[in-house]
Amino acid sequence: MAHVDLSVTLAAGQKQELRLRNPVMVASGTFSNGIEFAKRFDVDELGAIVSKGTTLRPRRGNPVPRTVETPSGMINSIGFQNVGVGTLVSEVAPVWARWQAPVLVNIMGETLAEYGQLAQRLDGVPGVAGLEVNISCPNVEAGGLEFGQDPLLAADVTREVRRHTALPMSVKVTPGVTDLRPIVAAVSDAGADAITVMNTVPAMAIDVRARRPVLATAFGGLSGPAVKPIALRLVYLAASVTNLPILAAGGVSSGLDAVEFLMAGASAIQVGTATFRDPQAPWKVLAELREWCEREGVSSIGEIVGVARRRD
Amino acid sequence: MRSLDVEVTESARLYGDTHVLWMTRPPHLANATPGQFVMVYIGEHTDPLLGRAFSIHRTREGEQGPEFAVLFDVVGRGTEWLSRREPGDAVRVVGPLGRGFEPRERVQRMLLVGGGIGCAPLIWLADRLIEEGREVTLLLGGRTEAQIFPAAQLPPAVELIATTEDGSLGTRGLVTKPFEELLPWSDQVFACGPNRMFEAMHDVARRSGLRKPIQALLEGTMACGMGICYSCAVFPRRGGVRLICTDGPMFDLRDLY
Numbered sequence: 001m002a003h004v005d006l007s008v009t010l011a012a013g014q015k016q017e018l019r020l021r022n023p024v025m026v027a028s029g030t031f032s033n034g035i036e037f038a039k040r041f042d043v044d045e046l047g048a049i050v051s052k053g054t055t056l057r058p059r060r061g062n063p064v065p066r067t068v069e070t071p072s073g074m075i076n077s078i079g080f081q082n083v084g085v086g087t088l089v090s091e092v093a094p095v096w097a098r099w100q101a102p103v104l105v106n107i108m109g110e111t112l113a114e115y116g117q118l119a120q121r122l123d124g125v126p127g128v129a130g131l132e133v134n135i136s137c138p139n140v141e142a143g144g145l146e147f148g149q150d151p152l153l154a155a156d157v158t159r160e161v162r163r164h165t166a167l168p169m170s171v172k173v174t175p176g177v178t179d180l181r182p183i184v185a186a187v188s189d190a191g192a193d194a195i196t197v198m199n200t201v202p203a204m205a206i207d208v209r210a211r212r213p214v215l216a217t218a219f220g221g222l223s224g225p226a227v228k229p230i231a232l233r234l235v236y237l238a239a240s241v242t243n244l245p246i247l248a249a250g251g252v253s254s255g256l257d258a259v260e261f262l263m264a265g266a267s268a269i270q271v272g273t274a275t276f277r278d279p280q281a282p283w284k285v286l287a288e289l290r291e292w293c294e295r296e297g298v299s300s301i302g303e304i305v306g307v308a309r310r311r312d
Numbered sequence: 313m314r315s316l317d318v319e320v321t322e323s324a325r326l327y328g329d330t331h332v333l334w335m336t337r338p339p340h341l342a343n344a345t346p347g348q349f350v351m352v353y354i355g356e357h358t359d360p361l362l363g364r365a366f367s368i369h370r371t372r373e374g375e376q377g378p379e380f381a382v383l384f385d386v387v388g389r390g391t392e393w394l395s396r397r398e399p400g401d402a403v404r405v406v407g408p409l410g411r412g413f414e415p416r417e418r419v420q421r422m423l424l425v426g427g428g429i430g431c432a433p434l435i436w437l438a439d440r441l442i443e444e445g446r447e448v449t450l451l452l453g454g455r456t457e458a459q460i461f462p463a464a465q466l467p468p469a470v471e472l473i474a475t476t477e478d479g480s481l482g483t484r485g486l487v488t489k490p491f492e493e494l495l496p497w498s499d500q501v502f503a504c505g506p507n508r509m510f511e512a513m514h515d516v517a518r519r520s521g522l523r524k525p526i527q528a529l530l531e532g533t534m535a536c537g538m539g540i541c542y543s544c545a546v547f548p549r550r551g552g553v554r555l556i557c558t559d560g561p562m563f564d565l566r567d568l569y
Contacts, residue, residue, distance in 0.1 A: 032540045036558075052542075060545075060553040065533045067543040072358040074535055078542045081553060225358040253358065276362060276536040277353065278315050279406060 004293040005300040008047065008268050010130070010245050011168035011193035018102055018130050018168040018193075020047035020268060023301055024258065024286040027249045027272030028053055028106035028132060028172075029078065033092050034099075037279070044100040046282055047268055050132050051088070051105045056114050056121075058084035063216040068205045073224030073251075074273060075203045077217040080108060080137065085121045093127035102129030104170065107161075108137055112147075115157050119164035130167050133157060133192075136174030136199035137221075148174045148199075151186035162191035170194035170247055173238075175227075176202045180234050181241045188242040196247040196270070197238045198231050224273040225251045232264050239265025239306060253281065255288020262301065263308035316340075317402040321379055323395070326465070328458030330385050330429065331395045335403060337371060337378040344368055344380075346437035347412025347502075347529050347562050351537040352382065353404040354390040363406065364390045365534050365557070367433035367504070383432040409537050410561045413437055413502050413527050415446075423498035424450045425487055425513065427505025431461045433529055434504055442467045449473065449494060453487035453505070456480050488512045495520055503565075504529040514565045526565040532556040 006022035026034075028050040034043055043049060061081025068075050083092070088105070096103040105122055109115035115133065122128050135148035135157050147153045158171055171187040173180060175198045184195055200221025205214040213219075231250020238246055248266035252258055253274040261269045274281035298304055322334035341350070351363035366382035373379070384391050397403060413433075415422065422441050424434045431452050441448045449471045454460045457480035463472045473490055474482030483490065487505075491513055495501070503513060503526055510528050517524055532544035539558035546554050548568050554560065 029542075030540060032542075036539055060547065061542060063547075064543075064545055066545060067533055067535045067541065069360060069362050069535075072361055074361060076535070076541070076543070081542050081545065224361055273361070273535075276541050277358075278404075279536075279538060280315055 004290055004298060006290065006293070008245070008301065010170070010267070014168065014193060015166045016168055018048075020102065021045075022047045022286060022289075023262065023266075023268035024282055024289065025247065025268055025270045026050060026275065026282050027270035028134070029076075030272040030275045033088070034103070035092065035095055038095070038099065041280065041283065045286065046101050048129070049096075049099075049101055049103045050270065051092075051103060052082050053080050053106045053108050053134055053137065054082050054085050054088050054118070055080055055108055055110070056085055056117055058082065058087065065215055067220070068214040070203075070205060070222065071226060073222050073226030074276070075205055075215065075220040075222050076200065077215045077220035079217070085118055089121060089125050093125050096127030099127075103127060104130040104132045106132040106134050106172070108134040109157075112156055112160050116160040116164045119161040119167070123165035123167060128167065130193075131161065131165065131169040132196055133161050133169055133171045134199070136172050136176075145174055145176065148183065149177050151182040154183050155186040155190035158187045158190035158192050168193045170196045172196035172199055174199045175230055175234055181237055184238045185241045188244050192244060194245045194247055194267075195238055195242060196249060197235045197266075198250050201227050201230060223251070225253055227251045228257060232260060235261055235266050236264040236309065239309065252285060255285055255290075255292050258285055258289045259292055259304065262304050263306070265306040265309055267305055315404060315406045317404050320397045320399055320401045320403060321374055321376070322399060323397050326383070327460075327462050330383060330459070331391075332369065332381050332383050333394060333397060334372075334374070334379050334381045335405070336374070336376065337380040341368075341380060341408055342378070344408035345412040346440055347433050347527075348408040348410050349537070349561065350382070350405045350407030350409065352394065354393050360389050362535050363537060364394075365409075365537050367529065368408070368436060369432045370436045370439065383429065383435075385429050406537065410557055411559070413529070413562055415441065415502075416500055419446075419499035421447050421497055421499045422449070423491075423494050423501045424448060425491055425501065425503040425505070425509075426450070426452045426461075427487060427509040428454055428459055430503075430505035430509075430529070432504070434502065435461060435466070437502055438470050439467060442469045449498070451475075451487050451490055451494065453509070486512070488516060492516045492520070495522060495524060498524065500524070501526040502529075503527070510565060511569065514569045517565070527562050528565050528568075529561045530556045530563055531561070
């Protein structure tokens with residue numbers, strides 16, 4: 001069987017390059033911090049892990065119900081329940097340091113300054129290979145999404161993080177804007193090394209019997225196979241305004257889904273909600289992607305990145 | 313936590329609107345304990361998307377080897393699909409998950425309290441405790457007789473006490489009253505049912521001044537069942553946050569209220 005080169009490099013040419021063995025990552029919030037998975041499965045086979053969204057201080061998260069199933073999807077409003085960056089650095093990162101798979105820490109600040117402080121706390125920490133900067137969480141009152149809906153604020157956050165760390169950083173953007181392109185362009189110019197497209201789609205469900213929203217916070221973010229076509233279009237659009245690698249997230253459940261995103265212009269993909277349905281989903285996506293490449297005679301993943309794009 | 317296809321060996325309406333589904337028991341479920349649960353995935357496509365959490369209801373030796381069962385009322389699309397499975401059908405499950413009941417050693421008088429379909433894990437616990445030679449009183453409450461697990465399906469040594477809200481079986485009313493009477497007798501209490509039942513039981517236990525531990529099996533909305541989605545949060549009165557799926561589903565009521 002022909003060998004397929006699945007490797008992907010992020011932040012190429014920067015002080016700290018990030019080389020992934022393959023383009024299959026896991027999406028933030030769908031793998032916790034990976035510790036439980038590592039006890040049962042080989043996380044080192046994956047391209048990269050993205051941590052649970054991490055804030056400066058620990059957060060208890062939102063009241064319940066926090067999730068609701070919808071057709072081929074689910075809406076969540078977890079509200080960044082996490083241990084806080086201090087515990088993450090002292091207790092979790094040392095475990096990551098023993099893994100071969102790189103770990104990106106997903107960070108979310110309530111203020112611009114908090115993004116900088118988070119970046120500083122994580123800079124140089126063994127086990128932390130990079131950052132994913134969340135400017136797109138729909139489920140918190142302060143920070144998150146408000147930074148992600150304005151190109152100037154999005155660029156400010158990107159610069160603030162860049163100023164405090166040399167770690168490779170991807171900025172995770174929201175589908176909840178009229179046009180994603182100015183935001184992608186702004187964060188690209190402001191020092192991002194990659195763009196994660198996309199966070200969940202702002203959504204809601206109503207309990208007809210109780211005559212009120214299902215989720216305690218009323219609104220949440222939609223994920224799962226239902227959002228894949230939306231994510232695909234946004235990846236395609238983002239690729240038109242940036243030369244940075246795009247990490248695609250949004251309903252990837254199979255190797256063929258991954259191929260679609262790569263063809264739209266993504267350099268890597270993140271498996272998210274599919275892991276809730278099957279804890280081995282990221283590994284299955286990887287196996288299917290490799291099989292597809294072998295079958296199609298693709299010898300390097302770079303051969304298919306962006307091939308579906310119009311050449312005009 | 314392996315994901316595995318198991319084969320349905322028996323599917324039946326056991327009583328009222330309550331179904332039992334027996335499946336072949338994969339080796340990694342052999343060490344499961346009463347109170348632990350499995351995620352059962354509905355259909356082969358993405359709608360419905362998520363698994364459903366079920367306590368393990370019972371285990372037995374079948375013709376082709378060990379089997380395990382889940383017990384459920386048909387309340388939605390998932391349980392409706394599951395109720396239509398037939399012997400030979402494949403169903404994908406992940407488990408065993410969570411922390412189950414922890415009966416203390418060298419205590420004898422076990423009080424099991426179930427509300428509605430909450431009886432499911434208590435039946436297996438009763439089976440085990442009787443095997444170990446302990447005394448078991450099973451207190452079951454329901455809206456009506458059709459919701460009470462049939463006595464004929466229990467080990468003969470189990471003492472069954474039923475309460476129904478309409479008085480169609482046993483004492484009319486809730487389990488709270490007989491619970492109050494039996495609490496002084498018991499060495500340990502195990503419960504599964506709705507939150508308001510737990511609250512009432514905690515209240516009775518606190519007022520009794522007896523300091524009896526109550527192990528309760530909690531239910532909550534789950535997407536994954538394995539500690540990664542953070543859906544099933546529970547907020548103890550003293551602060552903090554726990555996840556039902558991995559910190560529980562068994563909690564000592566005194567740690568919650």
